[in-house]
Amino acid sequence: MLFLMASAVHAEDGSQLWLRYASNPQSATVTANTASPTVAIAIDELKRYYRGATVSLQKDPSLKPEAFAITTTAGGQVTIAGGDDCGLLYGAYELLRQQATGGVHAIETAPRFALRLLNHWDNLDLSVERGYAGKSIWRWEEIDGDQGQMSAWMQQHVEQYCRANASIGINGSVLNNVNASPNILTDAYLKKVKVLADAFRPYGIRVYLSINFASPMVLGATATADPLDASVAKWWKEKADDIYRMIPDFGGFLVKANSEGQPGPGDYHRTHADGANMLAAALKPHKGIVMWRSFVYGANHKGEDRVMQAVSEFKPMDGLFADNVILQSKNGPLDFQPREPYAPIFDNIKQTPQMAELQITQEYLGQSLHLVYLAPMWREFFGFVSPQLLTGMAGVANIGDTDGWCGHPFSQANWYAYGRLAWNPDLTSEGIAREWLVQTFTKEKAFVDAMTEVMMSSREACVDYMMPLGLHHIFKFDHHYGPEPDGFKAEYPLEWCPVYYHKADEGGVGFERTTKGTGAVKQYRKPYSKLYNSLKTCPEEYLLWFHHVAWDYKMKNGKTLWQNLQAHYNRGVSEVERYCDVWQQMRPYVDAQRWQHVADLLDTQLDNAREWRKVCIDYFGGFVAPSPALPEGRE
Numbered sequence: 058m059l060f061l062m063a064s065a066v067h068a069e070d071g072s073q074l075w076l077r078y079a080s081n082p083q084s085a086t087v088t089a090n091t092a093s094p095t096v097a098i099a100i101d102e103l104k105r106y107y108r109g110a111t112v113s114l115q116k117d118p119s120l121k122p123e124a125f126a127i128t129t130t131a132g133g134q135v136t137i138a139g140g141d142d143c144g145l146l147y148g149a150y151e152l153l154r155q156q157a158t159g160g161v162h163a164i165e166t167a168p169r170f171a172l173r174l175l176n177h178w179d180n181l182d183l184s185v186e187r188g189y190a191g192k193s194i195w196r197w198e199e200i201d202g203d204q205g206q207m208s209a210w211m212q213q214h215v216e217q218y219c220r221a222n223a224s225i226g227i228n229g230s231v232l233n234n235v236n237a238s239p240n241i242l243t244d245a246y247l248k249k250v251k252v253l254a255d256a257f258r259p260y261g262i263r264v265y266l267s268i269n270f271a272s273p274m275v276l277g278a279t280a281t282a283d284p285l286d287a288s289v290a291k292w293w294k295e296k297a298d299d300i301y302r303m304i305p306d307f308g309g310f311l312v313k314a315n316s317e318g319q320p321g322p323g324d325y326h327r328t329h330a331d332g333a334n335m336l337a338a339a340l341k342p343h344k345g346i347v348m349w350r351s352f353v354y355g356a357n358h359k360g361e362d363r364v365m366q367a368v369s370e371f372k373p374m375d376g377l378f379a380d381n382v383i384l385q386s387k388n389g390p391l392d393f394q395p396r397e398p399y400a401p402i403f404d405n406i407k408q409t410p411q412m413a414e415l416q417i418t419q420e421y422l423g424q425s426l427h428l429v430y431l432a433p434m435w436r437e438f439f440g441f442v443s444p445q446l447l448t449g450m451a452g453v454a455n456i457g458d459t460d461g462w463c464g465h466p467f468s469q470a471n472w473y474a475y476g477r478l479a480w481n482p483d484l485t486s487e488g489i490a491r492e493w494l495v496q497t498f499t500k501e502k503a504f505v506d507a508m509t510e511v512m513m514s515s516r517e518a519c520v521d522y523m524m525p526l527g528l529h530h531i532f533k534f535d536h537h538y539g540p541e542p543d544g545f546k547a548e549y550p551l552e553w554c555p556v557y558y559h560k561a562d563e564g565g566v567g568f569e570r571t572t573k574g575t576g577a578v579k580q581y582r583k584p585y586s587k588l589y590n591s592l593k594t595c596p597e598e599y600l601l602w603f604h605h606v607a608w609d610y611k612m613k614n615g616k617t618l619w620q621n622l623q624a625h626y627n628r629g630v631s632e633v634e635r636y637c638d639v640w641q642q643m644r645p646y647v648d649a650q651r652w653q654h655v656a657d658l659l660d661t662q663l664d665n666a667r668e669w670r671k672v673c674i675d676y677f678g679g680f681v682a683p684s685p686a687l688p689e690g691r692e
Contacts, residue, residue, distance in 0.1 A: 074217070074462060076221060085103055096146070100114065112149075116140075124140040129161055170449045175230050175231065194458050212256075215256050225480065235350065237267040241267075267310070267313070270312060293339040333378055386412075398585075412447055424464075429515050430490060487513055526597060566680070567603075571590045
C-alpha cells in the first residue's frame with residue numbers, strides 16, 4: 058500500500074521551489090487602475106493561478122512604498138491595494154500564498170526593513186564560495202551584453218529566481234562574491250550585469266555589486282588605491298557614472314576590505330571611514346549606497362580576542378561615515394557558528410546605520426547535506442537585537458545551478474524563511490515552516506505536523522551533535538565540514554585553529570571571555586555584560602563561549618560538565634536517528650524522487666552526527682579523569 062501511495066505522487070526534482078501553484082483552467086478576471094511591467098507580472102500570476110473569480114489591483118498612495126492591503130467581500134471579490142507597483146506584486150503573491158496554505162483573508166502589511174538583500178558569493182569562474190548546490194546560476198558566457206540577451210537556460214532560471222524572491226519580498230541581489238574580482242567592473246561584465254538588472258527590475262529587485270577596493274590599481278588605471286588620492290576618487294566617480302548610465306536603479310556597492318587578505322584603506326594607513334566615504338561620494342549623486350562589512354580581524358589587533366575586534370575597529374569611527382554608508386555585520390561576533398551570542402557591535406554603533414548579515418548557506422551547519430532549519434536561529438538573534446535598530450538584512454545565498462536550487466530539498470526552506478523574516482521579523486519560525494511545507498510538499502496534516510516538529514528541533518540537534526554548551530569553531534580546516542577539535546597548523550593564524558577556541562586542558566574547557574579573561578563581556582550592554590560574566594548566571598548554551606569551566610563543574614541539573622557534554626552529543630545523534638524514522642513514515646506523502654533524496658541525505662547526516670560524537674568525546678575525554686560513560690543509544 059505504501060508503495061502504491063508513494064508512486065501516485067508525481068515525481069519531481071524540486072526546481073519549482075515553493076511556487077507549486079496549480080494552473081486555473083478558468084483564469085480569474087483581473088483588473089488594475091495602473092499599468093507597468095511589474096503590474097503585468099502580478100496580473101499574469103493571478104490569471105494563471107488564482108482560483109477565485111475576480112481580483113482588482115488598485116494603486117493606493119496612502120500606503121507606503123512596497124506595502125499592500127488585501128480586502129475581501131462576502132461575494133468573493135478580492136481587492137489588492139498597493140503603495141506602488143511592487144506592493145501590488147507582493148500582494149498578488151500573498152494572495153496566492155494564502156490560497157495555497159489555508160484560505161484568503163484580509164491583511165495589511167509593509168516590510169520592516171527597507172533593504173532585503175541576497176548576497177551571492179559567486180565568482181566569475183562560476184564557482185561559489187561556501188556554495189553547496191553546484192555552480193553559479195550566473196553563467197556569464199551565456200549572457201550577451203552587446204545584444205542584451207541571455208541563453209534559454211539563463212532566461213528560465215532568472216525568471217524563476219525573480220519569481221521566488223518577489224514571492225517572499227526580497228528586493229535586492231548582490232551578484233558576486235565579497236572576495237571580489239576587479240573584472241566585474243570592466244565594461245564587458247557591466248554590460249552583462251545590465252542584462253540581469255533589466256530582467257530583475259519588473260520584479261522589484263535591484264542589482265548591487267561587491268567590489269574589490271583595489272580595482273582601479275589592479276585594472277591599471279591608477280598607481281594606487283589610496284582613498285585620499287584624487288586620481289582614485291576620480292576613477293570611482295567616473296565608474297559610478299558609467300554604471301548608472303547603464304543601470305539607472307543600480308543599488309550600490311558591498312565592500313569587504315582589509316579582511317582575510319582583501320585590500321582596503323588600511324593598506325595606506327587610512328581608516329574604514331576614509332575608504333567608505335570616498336566610495337559613498339561617488340555613489341551619492343545617484344542615490345546609491347555603500348554596505349561596508351565589519352567582518353575585520355587580524356592585522357591591526359594582534360593578540361586581541363577575535364570576537365572583540367569588530368567593535369574595537371569600528372566603534373571609534375561611529376559617526377564618521379557618510380550618510381549613505383551602512384555597516385553590515387554578521388549576526389554573531391565570530392563566523393556563522395551553529396550557535397553564537399549576538400554580535401556586540403549592534404550594541405556599540407549608535408550613529409551609523411546597520412544591517413545584519415545572516416548566512417542562509419549552511420557553511421558550519423552541515424552544508425547542503427544536513428537538514429537544519431535556520432529560522433529558529435535567526436529568531437533567537439532578533440530576541441537580542443531589535444529590528445528597529447536595523448536598516449536592512451543581508452542573507453548569504455545558498456543557491457546554485459543544481460535542479461533543486463539549494464542541494465538539500467529542505468535547504469530551500471532557509472531561503473524562504475530568510476525572505477519572510479526580512480519582511481516581518483515577528484513571524485514565528487513554526488508558522489513559516491508550516492507555510493513552506495504546505496506549499497512545497499502537501500497539505501496533509503500528518504505530514505505537516507510531523508515535519509514541522511523535525512524542522513523546529515533540527516537546529517538544536519545540530520548544535521548538540523556538533524558543538525554544545527558554547528563550544529565553537531572546532532571544524533576541519535578550510536572547508537568547515539566535520540570535526541577537528543585537535544586542529545592546529547603552524548602555518549595558519551592561531552585564530553583559525555580549533556585549539557584556540559576550546560582551550561581544553563586537564564583543568565577544563567572553554568574560552569575565558571569574562572573580566573578575568575579577554576574581557577569580551579564588557580562589549581555587551583546591560584544586563585548581558587553582567588549575566589555572561591558570572592559562571593552562575595551565564596546561560597548554559599553560551600557557557601563555554603564565555604568561561605573556561607572545570608570538567609567536574611556541577612551544572613544546573615546536578616551533573617558535571619563532562620557528563621552534560623556527553624549527554625548533548627548523545628541527544629544530537631538520537632534526534633537524527635528519530636528524523637530518519639519520521640521520514641520513513643512520510644513516504645506516502647512525498648514523490649519518490651524527493652523522498653529518496655531526503656532519505657539518503659538523512660543517512661549521511663546520521664553518519665556525520667555519529668562521527669562528531671565519537672571524535673569530540675574521544676578527544677575531550679582524553680583530558681578528563683576516568684568516569685562512567687553515558688550510553689550512546691542505538692547504532
